[in-house]
Amino acid sequence: MLSQFLNHFGYIVTVFLMVTGLFIVIARGNLIKKLVGLSVFQTSVYLLYIIPGKLLGGTAPILSAQYSVYSNPLPHVLILTAIVVGVATMALGLALAVRIREAYGSIEEDDITDLDNQADESEGNVA
Numbered sequence: 001m002l003s004q005f006l007n008h009f010g011y012i013v014t015v016f017l018m019v020t021g022l023f024i025v026i027a028r029g030n031l032i033k034k035l036v037g038l039s040v041f042q043t044s045v046y047l048l049y050i051i052p053g054k055l056l057g058g059t060a061p062i063l064s065a066q067y068s069v070y071s072n073p074l075p076h077v078l079i080l081t082a083i084v085v086g087v088a089t090m091a092l093g094l095a096l097a098v099r100i101r102e103a104y105g106s107i108e109e110d111d112i113t114d115l116d117n118q119a120d121e122s123e124g125n126v127a
Helices: 001-005 008-028 031-053 074-104 109-126
Strands: none
Touching: 001 008, 008 031, 031 074, 074 109
């Protein structure tokens, strides 16, 4: 039983991070906290791809007579690309949060929604 747990420990951590990140994105109203949750979720996806990418006893895929088991480098390459996309997404999200803070004076979803509703009501009363 313990050996099965240890064999799947990486997947258990991955699922825990996915659930945690998704919960943070859904449950929090603060835009910065939502970005942190998105980052945690992205990290769990990285782990999901990396964990099966390494074989025990596997070497880099350089053909040689002394090696017979090779690790697949494709998951690692895909994760490098995903990390770059994740950093760009985080930078864009933070830039949007700064602009929202400048426009509304808050980064809480409830405050932003209330200000939008007040603006719509005042426009509706004037027209």
